[in-house]
Amino acid sequence: xxxxxxxxxxxxxxxxxxxxxxxxxxxxxxxxxxxxxxxxxxxxxxxxxxxxxxxxxxxxxxxxxxxxxxxxxxxxxxxxxxxxxxxxxxxxxxxxxxxxxxxxxxxxxxxxxxxxxxxxxxxxxxxxxxxxxxxxxxxxxxxxxxxxxxxxxxxxxxxxxxxxxxxxxxxxxxxxxxxxxxxxxxxxxxxxxxxxxxxxxxxxxxxxxxxxxxxxxxxxxxxxxxxxxxxxxxxxxxxxxxxxxxxxxxxxxxxxxxxxxxxxxxxxxxxxxxxxxxxxxxxxxxxxxxxxxxxxxxxxxxxxxxxxxxxxxxxxxxxxxxxxxxxxxxxxxxxxxxxxxxxxxxxxxxxxxxxxxxxxxxxxxxxxxxxxxxxxxxxxxxxxxxxxxxxxxxxxxxxxxxxxxxxxxxxxxxxxxxxxxxxxxxxxxxxxxxxxxxxxxxxxxxxxxxxxxxxxxxxxxxxxxxxxxxxxx
Numbered sequence: 001x002x003x004x005x006x007x008x009x010x011x012x013x014x015x016x017x018x019x020x021x022x023x024x025x026x027x028x029x030x031x032x033x034x035x036x037x038x039x040x041x042x043x044x045x046x047x048x049x050x051x052x053x054x055x056x057x058x059x060x061x062x063x064x065x066x067x068x069x070x071x072x073x074x075x076x077x078x079x080x081x082x083x084x085x086x087x088x089x090x091x092x093x094x095x096x097x098x099x100x101x102x103x104x105x106x107x108x109x110x111x112x113x114x115x116x117x118x119x120x121x122x123x124x125x126x127x128x129x130x131x132x133x134x135x136x137x138x139x140x141x142x143x144x145x146x147x148x149x150x151x152x153x154x155x156x157x158x159x160x161x162x163x164x165x166x167x168x169x170x171x172x173x174x175x176x177x178x179x180x181x182x183x184x185x186x187x188x189x190x191x192x193x194x195x196x197x198x199x200x201x202x203x204x205x206x207x208x209x210x211x212x213x214x215x216x217x218x219x220x221x222x223x224x225x226x227x228x229x230x231x232x233x234x235x236x237x238x239x240x241x242x243x244x245x246x247x248x249x250x251x252x253x254x255x256x257x258x259x260x261x262x263x264x265x266x267x268x269x270x271x272x273x274x275x276x277x278x279x280x281x282x283x284x285x286x287x288x289x290x291x292x293x294x295x296x297x298x299x300x301x302x303x304x305x306x307x308x309x310x311x312x313x314x315x316x317x318x319x320x321x322x323x324x325x326x327x328x329x330x331x332x333x334x335x336x337x338x339x340x341x342x343x344x345x346x347x348x349x350x351x352x353x354x355x356x357x358x359x360x361x362x363x364x365x366x367x368x369x370x371x372x373x374x375x376x377x378x379x380x381x382x383x384x385x386x387x388x389x390x391x392x393x394x395x396x397x398x399x400x401x402x403x404x405x406x407x408x409x410x411x412x413x414x415x416x417x418x419x420x421x422x423x424x425x426x427x428x429x430x431x432x433x434x435x436x437x438x439x440x441x442x443x444x445x446x447x448x449x450x451x452x453x454x455x456x457x458x459x460x461x462x463x464x465x466x467x468x469x470x471x472x473x
Contacts, residue, residue: 053392054344057460058390059446060443063394064443067132067439068401069399071125078111079105079109079113084101085101097153111429115185116181116185119183119189119433121436123187123437125436127437148201149199149200151170172185179216182245183245186212189205205252209245224269225238226238230286231287232286233412236300236301239303239308243262243265243311246265247313263321266308266328267328274332280332281300283297292414297361301364305336308328309372312325312329329377344362344389344393345405355419359406360428360431362392363437370442371444374445383462386445387462390438398426402426403426408423408430409428449465451463
């Protein structure tokens with residue numbers, strides 16, 4: 001009988017050893033116990049130090065600590081007073097417009113309190129308050145909503161037709177000129193109202209409903225669109241700048257016309273921008289140039305995914321059109337999940353791995369995927385995607401509570417280098433709300449009684465609890 005080749009003999013010995021080994025897997029060992037040089041099936045167990053923080057099974061205390069750091073920084077970095085710009089004195093009389101009114105500004109307050117980024121941040125604070133039970137998050141929302149309520153009369157009412165004689169940073173809440181001015185803020189204000197947090201800002205809610213429904217430019221088919229920077233452009237961003245506000249208005253008022261319009265916007269924006277073969281959205285579309293580049297900007301996709309999640313959250317289970325929204329969300333989650341990088345984050349341009357890793361979009365995906373699992377809209381198996389994404393996002397929150405790696409505000413452009421070279425900065429407010437939302441939803445996912453977490457061969461498996469009981473051990 002011929003002698004086996006040394007390589008063949010080595011292969012046979014390894015195979016025999018594996019089949020002779022006990023059937024107990026690594027998960028049978030006490031937590032933290034070494035599993036030896038080989039994992040299940042002979043695959044090397046992950047030992048690279050860069051992998052451990054990503055694959056780490058996080059816990060509620062760790063998530064809450066990240067959220068607490070973000071809260072502390074945002075609280076210190078946003079103004080909490082109105083001051084006279086000339087004298088520097090705090091303004092306490094809010095009944096008389098003052099041309100020198102200003103939000104407090106100094107190096108410790110680099111942010112504002114109004115804008116779509118802050119609408120997301122307030123929604124994130126409310127979600128964190130609910131998930132953690134920590135009243136500091138809702139107290140932040142209450143204090144800044146009160147500041148906005150004081151600012152509205154202090155800055156004065158913009159005159160009809162424009163021509164404001166002095167800068168009015170809250171003008172977008174009383175005389176919006178674009179969805180960015182009021183949509184995300186309105187959604188957060190309604191959530192705060194429903195939660196009983198902060199003052200009554202119903203005039204802003206009414207203004208938003210009127211503007212989104214009748215003031216913002218639309219294409220002939222009713223799709224919300226922009227005339228800037230070029231005429232008749234549809235942006236993925238506007239799914240979030242409109243749909244959550246419409247959904248919350250429908251919930252608040254009981255008027256289903258707002259639900260119907262929200263569903264229409266999801267469908268029609270997707271008709272213009274969603275690419276089923278890839279499962280992701282283009283950033284924009286222009287009527288005069290419908291064959292422009294397919295730019296798959298990360299945060300634009302995050303806006304769409306969060307908008308659909310927000311809408312599904314309020315729609316009754318059997319509402320007409322809900323199934324279409326759910327099918328689109330599932331398709332996008334599949335497409336986005338496949339593009340997660342080895343770091344756990346997603347790229348600035350999702351399908352271009354030479355573009356930089358970006359935090360705000362990554363947090364948006366984590367929030368949306370975790371919420372979809374929590375609500376039973378997708379399989380728990382996506383929980384591993386959410387957890388590795390969260391671990392990576394949490395790693396971008398520095399000791400001060402700043403969110404690093406967030407792309408600054410970005411236009412819809414027709415060249416790839418524009419997106420490649422957009423700066424990332426901890427002073428970009430776009431990252432704070434998504435991180436708060438992602439952390440809050442991860443807390444809910446970790447506490448979800450219908451989902452079981454199973455550490456297996458160096459990874460964490462999320463699965464329905466009924467199936468988890470039958471996992472071979």
